[in-house]
Amino acid sequence: MPKKSFSPDIKIMAVRYLEEGLYTGQEICKMFHVSETTLYEWHAKYEFGGVTELIRPAKNKVYSKELKQSAVEDYLSGNYSMFDIQAKYGISSLSVFKKWLKLYTSHNELQDSGKGMSQSMTKGRKTTLDERIQIVQACLANRKNYQETASQYKVSYQQVYQWVRKFEQGGEEALHDRRGRTKPAEERTPEEEWRLKIQQMERENERLRAENLLLKKLEEIERRYR
Incomplete structure (x- = not known):
């Protein structure tokens, strides 16, 4: 029997209900006709990758x-x-x-x-800062498909995963050779401090724009359930 498929809207709504404590896990499962295992799989994906993890199209992996x-x-x-x-x-x-x-x-x-x-796709390799930035941008554009990005650029899955996490936490500065740690605040120049703040604001604005669009859609769906 083929696995039951759920729309991104249903996944997001179920996770939001769970996050906000509006209903118990059992009530949510009954409401959306989903198993508890599936519900908590969605929740774990949301915690690690946000909304994008719930709307990523299924692929043969x-x-x-x-x-x-x-x-x-x-x-x-x-x-x-x-x-x-x-x-x-x-x-x-x-x-x-x-x-x-x-x-x-x-x-x-x-x-x-x-x-x-091939083995070249599964092993890590040395990269330049420009390469790491390019790889991170490609991975984010592809909704954090780490495996596909790793195969495309012939680096390891773990490298891509770590670079994306570092970039999200500290911007391009975090991708330098010192293993992603940004300079302590007292060591940063005013220009570096300002650049870091701008990068953080841009990432936050992108995240908020994406979530606002999804929230509008969710509100429409919730009105239909009332």
């Missing part, structure tokens, strides 16, 4: 050996739940991740999935 191993090791560290891991690594379902976990804990080797995935 391929996963590198490196991605699978990183995901499993992150989970076994005890710092993340399975829902967190699924959202962080863009895994299509919990059942997919459970297969990787079973293989790994049974001391079997994890393999690249999908055809045509």
